Amino acid sequence: MRTYDLSPLFRSTVGFDRLTRLLEAATNGEEAASYPPYNIEKLGEDAYRITMAVAGFGPEDLEITAQQNSLVVMGKAKKEQEAGQFLYRGIAGRAFERRFQLADFIKVSGASLLNGLLHIDLVREIPETMKPRTIKIEAASNGPALTQQAA
Incomplete structure (x- = not known):
């Protein structure tokens, strides 16, 4: 039977506790009854x-x-x-x-x-806050803001 050492994952990740527990359970053969x-x-x-x-x-x-x-x-x-x-x-x-x-x-x-x-x-x-959204890109104008910076 193979065993995998997942301790390097524990040392370099934060907030993935649930994922590592699932991986450990799957690799250790902890399977529910059929x-x-x-x-x-x-x-x-x-x-x-x-x-x-x-x-x-x-x-x-x-x-x-x-x-x-x-x-x-x-x-x-x-x-x-x-x-x-x-x-x-x-x-x-x-x-x-x-x-x-x-x-x-x-x-x-x-x-x-x-x-x-x-x-x-x-x-x-x-x-909705987690879905990707498109950001509108507005064209820059050559208005007074640019001329004041040049002066």
């Missing part, structure tokens, strides 16, 4: 969707929390009534917690549950 399975789609220039397979969970069993640059999806397990004896139990109905790290300016725009699939729609909303 349940429930999910997809991440890019729907457009600034639109994304996370789709999670949550068969057996209803809207009342799921909780979605967005805070700063983090999205947490939790599912609460239901107690099933023992109607019979299971010979094989392959449908997972256990509680889960799945965390996603969101980039700056990514906001949750909505969520829906359809046919056992939880869809979480995300959109990138860059504030």
Whole structure:
């Protein structure tokens, strides 16, 4: 297994703590459990969707929390009534917690549950002050300001 020493990054950067933690977690193999399975789609220039397979969970069993640059999806397990004896139990109905790290300016725009699939729609909303703007260049005039400087 490869290991990477990221300490030179810590010595020469300021304010990138979150990024270095993400890099360390990725290189150290800290991976969340594989349940429930999910997809991440890019729907457009600034639109994304996370789709999670949550068969057996209803809207009342799921909780979605967005805070700063983090999205947490939790599912609460239901107690099933023992109607019979299971010979094989392959449908997972256990509680889960799945965390996603969101980039700056990514906001949750909505969520829906359809046919056992939880869809979480995300959109990138860059504030107007952060968007590039064009600065108008005005032509200099040969008015009195130039003649006074020459004198």
